[in-house]
Amino acid sequence: MFTMNLYRPLWVVLALSVAGCSGGQDDASSTNNSSSLVVSSHSPSSEPASTPPMSSVSSSASSSITASTSGCQADIDRGKALYNAAGLNCTTCHGAPDGTNKTPGAGANPSIAIFDAPYGAIGAGKPSEGALDVYIEKHMSVYFGSNCTEGNATCGDDLAAYLYDTAGQNWCAQQGSQAPSSAASTSSAASSAAPDSPLHYVTVAAINTGGDNADGDGHIAFKADNSFTGGQVSDVSGGVTDIANTKDDILFFTERWGESQYELNLYNGTFDIEFGFIELVEEHTAGSRVFNVAIEGDIKLSNVDIVKAAGGTREALVKRVKNVKITDGKLNIDFKAVTHNPTVSYIKVQRIEWPGEQYDRLCASCHGGPNGEKRTELGDALVASRCTVCGDQKVLENYIGGTMPFKFPQACTGSCAKRIADYIHRKFAGYGDNPPVELPDFLDKGGDTNSCGAPNTEFNHLRRVASADYNRMVADLFKVTGNFTKGFSADQLVGNFFINTTRSAEPGQVEQYFAVAATVADEALKTLPKWMPCTDKTYACAKQGLETVGRRAFRRPLTNAEVNRFMASFTKVRQGAENLTIGFDRGIAVLVQSLLTAPQFLYYVETGEGSGQVVPLTQYELAARLALFLWRSLPDDTLLDLAKQGKLKTNQQIQAQATRMLKDARAKGAVMLFHREWMKVKNPDAGTNGYNQQVAAMVDFNRTVSAVTFADEGSYKALFEVDYGFLNVHTKALYKVQGDAIEAGANGYDKYALNPNRRAGLLARAPFLRSNDSPTVRGIFLREHVLCGVIPAPPPNAAEAIPEADDSLNPRDLFALHTTDPGCGGCHVLMDPLGFPFDHYDDEGHWRDRYPATAAVPGGFDIDISGNFLLTDVDGDFEGAKELQDKLASSNDVSQCYNYHWFEFAVGRKASTKDTCSLGKVNELAAAEGGSILDVMTSIVLSDSFRHRRTAP
Amino acid sequence: MKKHNIANNYSRRTVIKTLGITAAAPFIPVLNAEAAAGDGPKRLLIVTTPNGLGDGATPTKPGADYVNGSAFGALNKHKKDINIFRGIDFKAYNTNLYKVTNSHPALAPHLLTAAVTERANANEDANSQTAVYHSKGKSIDQVISQRLMANDATKTAMPFIYAGVKTGRGSFYHQVYSRAGASLYPQVNAQTLHSQIFDGSDASSGGDLALQRRLAERRSVIDNATAEINAVMRVLSNVDKQKMQDHLDAVRQLEQQLAFEESNTGGVACMPPTLKAEKGAQDERFQIDGENMMDMIVQGFACDRTRVATLMWSNSANGIKFTSKGLTEGHHSYTHSNIFSQAKKDARNKITQWYAERFDYLIKKMKSIPEAGGTMLDNTLIIWTCEHSNDRGEHDRRNIPYITAGSAGGAIKTGNFFDFSSNRRGHGDMYVTAAHAMGFTDINRFGIPEVSQGVLPGVLA
Structure with a gap:
C-alpha cells in the first residue's frame, strides 16, 4: 500500500463503467516487486524476497531480477490496458491521464481529469481518502463491476501503477530500488569520483501522536493522531507553554503513552523514521521511564530514557532511525515498556526524494518536464530533439555533475547527477522507447531576415480601446476636454503595455461605456459648432453630422444599414421631446451615445482584404492601426481620404504618412506613453x-x-x-x-x-526608481524588459526559503543569504547583480551615500554597488548605475529588445516566430536609417506584421 | 450636492431618507413595505485589506470572554457584534496540493474563491514575474449575488457593489470573480460609483418626466448597441466571438436593469450620501475615499439597491504610507525582510489599528440605521480578511485573518473568538458558513473540495 496519490477526487462522479477490470488478473504477478533490483544485485546482505502483502500469487514475482523488473512493468502495462479497455472505460470520463479529452463535468465540477492541476503534481496527496489504489477499488468499483474491489487482486494497483508512472514517477524504481544512497554507493566507483551532494528528504507521513492537526517547523503539516492501537493520550497544552530544545513546542504538548502500536499504510521502500519524545511527568527522573521501540519487528531504539537523554523533564528528545526497509507496504511500530509506560509525541516518516522530485527541485524551473512542457529559453527542454549533451547518459551525467544546476555545479554531483541523467533517459521524450517530440524554436526577439518569404504574421486577437486612449479619442471626435475614464476598469496587459486583448470586457466596464457616453454626449452638445459640419437643426444636418463624425469613430464610412438604424433612433427621440429644438439636441445626444457604445468604436474589428491565412489589412484598417500606434487615437480625415483612394499601399506612401503623423503633437503623447509603460x-x-x-x-x-x-x-x-x-x-x-x-x-x-555620474540616463531618475523601488524589482526589470531575458518563476515555497535574519547585517549580505540555495540562487544571479547597483537611490529616487541605520547598526551600512552582466553580449563586472547604463547603451541585445517592445506596442500583441522576418527587418531597416527612435517607429509600420493580418490563430 | 425636494420630485415613489455620516442622527424611518413587514433583507459585505494584519489583531482568550489584541482597541465597543477567527488557512497550499508561486498575484485570486489559481492569460510569458494569475472559481460575494439575483423575491436593481479604495490597475487587483478566470476590477471612482448606485434618485434633471426621458434615451442607445453587436458578431473570427458575446451579455444585463427600473415604480429612491472631498496626506486621502465608499455601500444597502457588496482597500503589495500613525515606509515593506523585528511588528500593528478604526466606522454606520428587528448591522454579515498573514513568516498562508461583524439576521453567533488552531480549517469553510448564514444551506463545500469540510462548527446560531 502507498499513501502518495495523484488521483482527482471524484466528488462529482459521472457514471463510468470499466469492462476491463474483470480480466487479465489471473496471471498477474503481485504488486510486490520489492525484490529490489539494485539491492539484490549489489548488496550481499540483501534480504530474501519478501512476502507480498495482498496477493496469493507471489511465486512468480519474488526471486529473479528480471522477473521483478518485468513484473513492475507488467503492472503498468496491465493498468494501461485496463484504463483504455474496449468499450466504456476510464477514459470515458477522465480522458487521457494528462487530462486531455476529459469529459466536461455536467454539474459544478469543471472536469474530472485525473491529473488536472493541481492534482497532477507529483507527490500531491489526499491522505484522508487513502491511497490511490484503495480509492479506485473503493469508489470506482461500482463502475468497474465487482471484480475491481478491495482485496480482489490487482486491478486498483495496476491502474495506480500506470497512473503514477504516466505522471512521471518512476514506478519501477520506487518498487525496486528503494535506497538511492546505497544504489549510489555501489555504483559510484564506476560512475564518478565526485562526492555525493547532500541528500534531500521528503516527508511522507507525520503524526502528532496524542494530538490534533498541527504545524511543524519547516512547514510540515502533522496530522492528528491516527493508525494506532493501544495507549492513552495526555495533553498539557493548557498548562505548559514552552518546551526546551525544540521549535515544535506544539507537537510536544501531547503524547500517546502506554504500550501502543502504529501501522501506517505506506509503500515499499526505505525510510527514515523520526520520533519526538518528551517526559511530561515532572516527578520523573532518569530511569523512571525506560522503553523500547521496535520497527518492522526489530527493536531499533532500545532502553529509551528520555529524562536521561534530554537532560530533564519537559525537554524535547528527537531520535531518528535511518534506513528502515518496508517490504509489505506497511510501517509497523511497537512501543514496549521496559520499566514504565512508553510515550511518543510525534512520528515523522521521511524518505530520500525520488529522481523525479529531485529533477523538479533542481532542474524543472529552467528545463521543464519530460515532454518539454514549461521549458524556458534558459537551457531549453531536455528532450532528445532539443538537448545536445543528453544523448549519451555518461556524458550527460558528467555534464550535470560538472555544471548543473546553473551557477551551483556542486549541488548535484555523484549519485545525484547519475540519478538525474538516468531519470532523463528513462522518462524524457526521444530516449529509448519514449516517443520523440518536436518543439519549436524559441522566438529570437531580434528577428531574422533569413526567414523572410511570403508575408507572415501572428494572429491579432480582437482589441478593445484602452482607457489610456479613450479620452484622446473622444477629444478628437467631439472637441470635448475632460477625464471621462475615472471609473473605468483596469486595462489588461500585453507585456508591460496596457492593451485590451486578453479577456472580455468586464460587465462593469460595459456599463461604464454607456454611462460615460451619456456624459460625453452632454459635453458634445456644448461643442456642436466645433464638430458638426452644419448648423441647422434638421434631420439632414443630423445625418450629415453622423456620417462625418461616424467615419472617424468607426475608422471607416458608416454603412447604409448603420446610418438607417441610428437615424431611426434620432427621429424617435426627437419626436418624443417637448419640441423639435430640444428634440434635435436629444437626438444628437443619442447619436453620440450610439457611436460611443457601438462595437465598431470600442473594438478594432479587422478582417483584412481577400482570403488566405495571411491577408493585407484593408486600407481603412491600416489607417486605424497607424493612428492607434502613432497617435493612440483615431485617424484624421487625411488618412481616411487616402484609405478611400487606396493610397496607403506602397512603402513610400505609408512612410510619408508616418513622417507626417510623427510631427503631430499626439505622437509625442504616444512616445511618452510607450516609455512610461515600458519602464512601469x-x-x-x-x-x-x-x-x-x-x-x-x-x-x-x-x-x-x-x-x-x-x-x-x-x-x-x-x-x-x-x-x-x-x-x-x-x-x-x-x-x-x-x-x-x-x-x-x-x-x-x-x-x-x-x-552625469549620478543622474544620467532615465534609469537614474526618480520616476523609474520610485516605480521600481527595490533591488529585486529593478533587477527583474533590467533582465526581462531591457535585456529581454528570462527569469523562471520562483518556486512555490520561495518566501518560506528566506531565512530569518537580523538587522546587524548589510542589506545586500542579508539578501544574499537566501540565494545560497540552488533552487533560488540560480535565478537570482540573473537579477540581483543588476538591481543592487542602483542602491544609491532610495525608493523615492533620492541619492543616499549609505544604507539607513538599524537598531543594531546606528551608523548604517556601506553600499555595495558592484554588479555583473551574465548571459548577455556585454557580460562582465561593473560598478553602479552609471556603468550599468553605459553597458546597456553599448549592447546590441538591448537595442533589439528595445525595438521588440516597440513592436509589441505597435502591433498590440507579443510576437511569435511568425513575426521573425518582420522583427529582423525592423532592426535592419532602423539601423540602416540611423537607428533613431523615430526610425524604429517608422520601420515597424512598414513591416509585414503591421500591415497584415492572420485570419485565424 | 444640490438639495432636492425628494418628495416632490419623486411623488410616486416611496422615500427612504437617511443622512450622510457627518450628520449622525435624525432618521426618517422606513416607508418601504418590505422592511416594515418583517425582518430586513440579509446582506453580505466582504472587506479586504492588503498585506495581512499584525499580531495585535489576535485576541488572547478563546470564546466569548476574548480579550482584543493591542491593535483592536477601536473594536472593543463592538465586541458583542464581532467574531474573530484563528486557525483558518489557505489549506490547499499547506497540503501541497497547490503548487503555485507564493506571490501576491497568485494569492489574491485565491482569497475569495478558495479555488485553484493559475496563470490564465495565454499571452503572458509563462515566467513573467508580473504574469496575471486567475482563479478557476467564483468568489463568495459573486456566488451569493448570483443566487439572490436568480430569485425574484431577493432580486435587486444592482447585482452587487464592488468598491475599491485606491485599488491599483496593475496585476494585483484580481480578487472578485463572477465566473472562472474573469476577475472584476472594483469601481475606484467614488463619483462614478455614486451615480451607479443612486442615479435613479438623482433628480438633477428634474422630476419624473426627465427620468422617463432619460430612460427612453437609454433604451434607444442600448437597442442600437445590441443591434450593432449582433451585426459585428457576424464578421468576427470564432476565437473573438466570445468577447463580443460577453459584451452582449453585459449589455443585456444593463437592459434588464433598465427594465427593472422602468417597471419598478414602487421601488425605492433615496437620498444619496454626500461625498467628502479628499485632502491631506496619502493615508488621510485613503481614509476619506474609504469612508465615501463605505457610506455608499451602507446607503446602497439601506435603499435596497443591492444586498451584496465587496470593499477592497487598495491592493496587495501596496506601499501606502500611514504617516498619521507615525510610519515612514510603505505598508508592503513592513511585511518583508526581517519581519519579526520589533520595529516591523509595531508598524504592522499600527497599520492594523488604522484599519480597525475604519472597520469601527463601518460598524457604527450600520448600527446607526434602524431596521426591523434592530439595526442594519444585525441583518448583515461583514467579513474582513486579507490575502495572506504575517503569522509565521512572509506571505504566510496560515492563520489568514478573518473578522466578522453582524449576524445576517441572527444566523451567526456573535461575540466570540473562534480558535481553530487545533482543528485547522480551510478558508473555504468560512464562505460555506457565510452561505449558510445567507440562507443557502445547500452549499457545503467552497473552492477546492479536498480542503473544504463544511460549515465551521459552533459559528451558526
Whole structure:
C-alpha cells in the first residue's frame, strides 16, 4: 500500500463503467516487486524476497531480477490496458491521464481529469481518502463491476501503477530500488569520483501522536493522531507553554503513552523514521521511564530514557532511525515498556526524494518536464530533439555533475547527477522507447531576415480601446476636454503595455461605456459648432453630422444599414421631446451615445482584404492601426481620404504618412506613453512624501523622453545616457542641481545639465526608481524588459526559503543569504547583480551615500554597488548605475529588445516566430536609417506584421 | 450636492431618507413595505485589506470572554457584534496540493474563491514575474449575488457593489470573480460609483418626466448597441466571438436593469450620501475615499439597491504610507525582510489599528440605521480578511485573518473568538458558513473540495 496519490477526487462522479477490470488478473504477478533490483544485485546482505502483502500469487514475482523488473512493468502495462479497455472505460470520463479529452463535468465540477492541476503534481496527496489504489477499488468499483474491489487482486494497483508512472514517477524504481544512497554507493566507483551532494528528504507521513492537526517547523503539516492501537493520550497544552530544545513546542504538548502500536499504510521502500519524545511527568527522573521501540519487528531504539537523554523533564528528545526497509507496504511500530509506560509525541516518516522530485527541485524551473512542457529559453527542454549533451547518459551525467544546476555545479554531483541523467533517459521524450517530440524554436526577439518569404504574421486577437486612449479619442471626435475614464476598469496587459486583448470586457466596464457616453454626449452638445459640419437643426444636418463624425469613430464610412438604424433612433427621440429644438439636441445626444457604445468604436474589428491565412489589412484598417500606434487615437480625415483612394499601399506612401503623423503633437503623447509603460512608471499618489517633487520628476521624464526622441532624434542609447533634464525648483532640489539653466523652457521647467555620474540616463531618475523601488524589482526589470531575458518563476515555497535574519547585517549580505540555495540562487544571479547597483537611490529616487541605520547598526551600512552582466553580449563586472547604463547603451541585445517592445506596442500583441522576418527587418531597416527612435517607429509600420493580418490563430 | 425636494420630485415613489455620516442622527424611518413587514433583507459585505494584519489583531482568550489584541482597541465597543477567527488557512497550499508561486498575484485570486489559481492569460510569458494569475472559481460575494439575483423575491436593481479604495490597475487587483478566470476590477471612482448606485434618485434633471426621458434615451442607445453587436458578431473570427458575446451579455444585463427600473415604480429612491472631498496626506486621502465608499455601500444597502457588496482597500503589495500613525515606509515593506523585528511588528500593528478604526466606522454606520428587528448591522454579515498573514513568516498562508461583524439576521453567533488552531480549517469553510448564514444551506463545500469540510462548527446560531 502507498499513501502518495495523484488521483482527482471524484466528488462529482459521472457514471463510468470499466469492462476491463474483470480480466487479465489471473496471471498477474503481485504488486510486490520489492525484490529490489539494485539491492539484490549489489548488496550481499540483501534480504530474501519478501512476502507480498495482498496477493496469493507471489511465486512468480519474488526471486529473479528480471522477473521483478518485468513484473513492475507488467503492472503498468496491465493498468494501461485496463484504463483504455474496449468499450466504456476510464477514459470515458477522465480522458487521457494528462487530462486531455476529459469529459466536461455536467454539474459544478469543471472536469474530472485525473491529473488536472493541481492534482497532477507529483507527490500531491489526499491522505484522508487513502491511497490511490484503495480509492479506485473503493469508489470506482461500482463502475468497474465487482471484480475491481478491495482485496480482489490487482486491478486498483495496476491502474495506480500506470497512473503514477504516466505522471512521471518512476514506478519501477520506487518498487525496486528503494535506497538511492546505497544504489549510489555501489555504483559510484564506476560512475564518478565526485562526492555525493547532500541528500534531500521528503516527508511522507507525520503524526502528532496524542494530538490534533498541527504545524511543524519547516512547514510540515502533522496530522492528528491516527493508525494506532493501544495507549492513552495526555495533553498539557493548557498548562505548559514552552518546551526546551525544540521549535515544535506544539507537537510536544501531547503524547500517546502506554504500550501502543502504529501501522501506517505506506509503500515499499526505505525510510527514515523520526520520533519526538518528551517526559511530561515532572516527578520523573532518569530511569523512571525506560522503553523500547521496535520497527518492522526489530527493536531499533532500545532502553529509551528520555529524562536521561534530554537532560530533564519537559525537554524535547528527537531520535531518528535511518534506513528502515518496508517490504509489505506497511510501517509497523511497537512501543514496549521496559520499566514504565512508553510515550511518543510525534512520528515523522521521511524518505530520500525520488529522481523525479529531485529533477523538479533542481532542474524543472529552467528545463521543464519530460515532454518539454514549461521549458524556458534558459537551457531549453531536455528532450532528445532539443538537448545536445543528453544523448549519451555518461556524458550527460558528467555534464550535470560538472555544471548543473546553473551557477551551483556542486549541488548535484555523484549519485545525484547519475540519478538525474538516468531519470532523463528513462522518462524524457526521444530516449529509448519514449516517443520523440518536436518543439519549436524559441522566438529570437531580434528577428531574422533569413526567414523572410511570403508575408507572415501572428494572429491579432480582437482589441478593445484602452482607457489610456479613450479620452484622446473622444477629444478628437467631439472637441470635448475632460477625464471621462475615472471609473473605468483596469486595462489588461500585453507585456508591460496596457492593451485590451486578453479577456472580455468586464460587465462593469460595459456599463461604464454607456454611462460615460451619456456624459460625453452632454459635453458634445456644448461643442456642436466645433464638430458638426452644419448648423441647422434638421434631420439632414443630423445625418450629415453622423456620417462625418461616424467615419472617424468607426475608422471607416458608416454603412447604409448603420446610418438607417441610428437615424431611426434620432427621429424617435426627437419626436418624443417637448419640441423639435430640444428634440434635435436629444437626438444628437443619442447619436453620440450610439457611436460611443457601438462595437465598431470600442473594438478594432479587422478582417483584412481577400482570403488566405495571411491577408493585407484593408486600407481603412491600416489607417486605424497607424493612428492607434502613432497617435493612440483615431485617424484624421487625411488618412481616411487616402484609405478611400487606396493610397496607403506602397512603402513610400505609408512612410510619408508616418513622417507626417510623427510631427503631430499626439505622437509625442504616444512616445511618452510607450516609455512610461515600458519602464512601469506610475503616477505618484497624492498626499505622499515629496509629491510635488515626484510630479515634477514625471514632467522631466516625459519632456526628456520627448526631447531625446524628437528634438535630438536620438536612439535607445540616449535613453541611458541623456544628461540633461527639464527641472523646476522641486526637481532641482531632488537632483541637487545648481547653477544656470542651459535653456529656458515652458511652465517653469527649464533645461539643466545634470550630474552625469549620478543622474544620467532615465534609469537614474526618480520616476523609474520610485516605480521600481527595490533591488529585486529593478533587477527583474533590467533582465526581462531591457535585456529581454528570462527569469523562471520562483518556486512555490520561495518566501518560506528566506531565512530569518537580523538587522546587524548589510542589506545586500542579508539578501544574499537566501540565494545560497540552488533552487533560488540560480535565478537570482540573473537579477540581483543588476538591481543592487542602483542602491544609491532610495525608493523615492533620492541619492543616499549609505544604507539607513538599524537598531543594531546606528551608523548604517556601506553600499555595495558592484554588479555583473551574465548571459548577455556585454557580460562582465561593473560598478553602479552609471556603468550599468553605459553597458546597456553599448549592447546590441538591448537595442533589439528595445525595438521588440516597440513592436509589441505597435502591433498590440507579443510576437511569435511568425513575426521573425518582420522583427529582423525592423532592426535592419532602423539601423540602416540611423537607428533613431523615430526610425524604429517608422520601420515597424512598414513591416509585414503591421500591415497584415492572420485570419485565424 | 444640490438639495432636492425628494418628495416632490419623486411623488410616486416611496422615500427612504437617511443622512450622510457627518450628520449622525435624525432618521426618517422606513416607508418601504418590505422592511416594515418583517425582518430586513440579509446582506453580505466582504472587506479586504492588503498585506495581512499584525499580531495585535489576535485576541488572547478563546470564546466569548476574548480579550482584543493591542491593535483592536477601536473594536472593543463592538465586541458583542464581532467574531474573530484563528486557525483558518489557505489549506490547499499547506497540503501541497497547490503548487503555485507564493506571490501576491497568485494569492489574491485565491482569497475569495478558495479555488485553484493559475496563470490564465495565454499571452503572458509563462515566467513573467508580473504574469496575471486567475482563479478557476467564483468568489463568495459573486456566488451569493448570483443566487439572490436568480430569485425574484431577493432580486435587486444592482447585482452587487464592488468598491475599491485606491485599488491599483496593475496585476494585483484580481480578487472578485463572477465566473472562472474573469476577475472584476472594483469601481475606484467614488463619483462614478455614486451615480451607479443612486442615479435613479438623482433628480438633477428634474422630476419624473426627465427620468422617463432619460430612460427612453437609454433604451434607444442600448437597442442600437445590441443591434450593432449582433451585426459585428457576424464578421468576427470564432476565437473573438466570445468577447463580443460577453459584451452582449453585459449589455443585456444593463437592459434588464433598465427594465427593472422602468417597471419598478414602487421601488425605492433615496437620498444619496454626500461625498467628502479628499485632502491631506496619502493615508488621510485613503481614509476619506474609504469612508465615501463605505457610506455608499451602507446607503446602497439601506435603499435596497443591492444586498451584496465587496470593499477592497487598495491592493496587495501596496506601499501606502500611514504617516498619521507615525510610519515612514510603505505598508508592503513592513511585511518583508526581517519581519519579526520589533520595529516591523509595531508598524504592522499600527497599520492594523488604522484599519480597525475604519472597520469601527463601518460598524457604527450600520448600527446607526434602524431596521426591523434592530439595526442594519444585525441583518448583515461583514467579513474582513486579507490575502495572506504575517503569522509565521512572509506571505504566510496560515492563520489568514478573518473578522466578522453582524449576524445576517441572527444566523451567526456573535461575540466570540473562534480558535481553530487545533482543528485547522480551510478558508473555504468560512464562505460555506457565510452561505449558510445567507440562507443557502445547500452549499457545503467552497473552492477546492479536498480542503473544504463544511460549515465551521459552533459559528451558526
